[in-house]
Amino acid sequence: MNHTPHFRTVLSCTLVVVTLGAVATACGEPDGHPLAAQPYDAARQVSFNADAGDHKVDPDKPLEVTTKSRSGRITDVTVIDDAGRYLAGELSADGLRWRSTAPLAAGARYTMRVATEDEDGAPGLRVLTFETKPATRFLTAEFGPKSGTYGVGQPVTAKLSTAVKDKEGRRVVERALRVSSKPGVEGSWYWVDDKTLHYRPKDYWPTGTVVNATSNLAGVKVGNKLYGGRSEPLRLTIGDRIEAITDAASHSMVVKRNGEVINTIPVTTGKPGFATRNGIKVVLGKESFVRMRSTSIGIAEGSSESYDLPVYWATRVTWSGEYVHAAPWSVGSQGFANVSHGCTGMSTADAAWFFKTVKEGDIVEVVNSYGDIMDTFGNGFGDWNLSWDKWREGSALTGGTPQETGGAAVAARLRPAV
Incomplete structure (x- = not known):
């Protein structure tokens, strides 16, 4: 079907008075130039x-x-x-x-x-x-977490329906997965594995930021006979900047809101052989009651280290079972010694306060522990333990070949430890 556009030119006619007294009419475009030919x-x-x-x-x-x-x-x-x-x-x-x-x-x-x-x-x-003909194979992205209000450390995640292994395909995907914020911040995607991406800003999200994640993949060619499909957008609001810094050496936790100290809590962390992980973690969720059993982390029943305890006011920071929680059985050691199996324990009243104060995405950092550094991926959100330069290396647009880190947590690592 041919479509010939219709052009409409507005003519202006001007009376021109010639010095000899003759009157002439000159027609042209409004600016006085000759009319352009109609295509x-x-x-x-x-x-x-x-x-x-x-x-x-x-x-x-x-x-x-x-x-x-x-x-x-x-x-x-x-x-x-x-x-x-x-x-x-x-x-x-x-x-x-x-x-x-x-x-x-x-x-x-x-x-x-x-x-x-x-x-x-x-x-x-x-x-x-x-x-154009519709695609027969589609790639979609599921953004996470669910829409809502989160802390300043919350990454945006994208789970792809199909693995993308080649770098050019990853570039196409990354260009199409857009994260915008108000106020605007510098940020980047990181390819955790062939099907998982995390997005974080250079620094923590500013308080009050509105974050939108959208996909422009629909119809876009990603690879051989593989095209993007439609994905649901995501909208997050960033709340107050809540940071809990636990010093395993001084057995205390300092909690800040927007840079101001709002509480200092005596705690106990992991004892030798069960030292709490160092580094920055992000609150993953909260459970008012958890049954914690030593067998879930490989401690044989009946051994000197075995336990089976009802635990209240548990704030999860790793998928493998590290929590901040009430530990009334160790109140005598809190503020003085590290006696837990990796969790951060405190009094019931302090744990209840902490539980009600923090939200998903808030920062929980441990320093001066003998434990390893928090995993970057696979056991929660350790994203902030990478420098910004290292983080950008995980982008298909700005970095090299992303590390094969295996992003998904396995079921065996979802058990709690006190």
């Missing part, structure tokens, strides 16, 4: 390898526009889909051929405008609309 219909001058019609164009094939004769040339080609995405292309130096240099989107409707000129320099125009 002719260039339908007979150019041809496409994908003519308009009822059939749909194969998005896996490049789009080409050529002149039918050497009596004229192509001067410009613009191709845009209904989502506002432009199709990149290249025009030959002689103006006889234009070819797309980027893949078409699948299941999309395009409008193509081809500008030409004939041997006399007169402008021509051809407008064509067409649709």
Whole structure:
């Protein structure tokens, strides 16, 4: 189907008084320049390898526009889909051929405008609309966490429906997964594994930030016969900056809100052989009651280290079972010695206060412990333990080949330890 656009030119006529007394009428454009020629219909001058019609164009094939004769040339080609995405292309130096240099989107409707000129320099125009065939294989992204209010340390996650291993495919995905915030901050994606990405800013989110994650993957070619599908957007609000810093050497926790100390709590952390992990962790969730059994972390029943305890006001910081929780059985050691199996224990009253004060995404940091550094991935959110330069290395757009770190926590690591 050919569409010839209708142009409307507004003429202005001006009375010109000549010094000899004659009166003449001059007509032209409002600025006084001669009228530009109306473009002719260039339908007979150019041809496409994908003519308009009822059939749909194969998005896996490049789009080409050529002149039918050497009596004229192509001067410009613009191709845009209904989502506002432009199709990149290249025009030959002689103006006889234009070819797309980027893949078409699948299941999309395009409008193509081809500008030409004939041997006399007169402008021509051809407008064509067409649709591409829908994809048969789709890649979608599920953003996390759920929409809501979170702490300043909360990363945005994206779980892909299909693994993407090659770097070019990862670039396509990363360009299409957009995270914006108000106020704006510098941030980047990190490929945890072939199906998982984490996004964090350079520094903690500012208090009051509104974060939006959206996908522009729909119809975009990711790989061989693989195209992006539609994904649900995500909206987060960042609350107060809550930070809990536990010093395992002094057996105390300092809790800050927006930089001001609001509480100092005597605690106990992991004893030798069960030392609490050092580093920055992020609150994963809260459970008012948990039954903690030593067998869940590999301690044999009946051994000197075995336990089976009802635990209240438990704030989870790792998937493997590290919590901040009430430990009334160790009140005598809190503030003086480390006697736990890796968790941070405190009095019931302090644990209840902590439980009610923090939210998912808040920061819990441990310093001066003999334990290992918190895992970056796989056992919660240890994302902030990487420097910004190291974090950017995990991006397909700004870094090298991402580390194969294995992002998903396994079921065997989901058990609590006191």
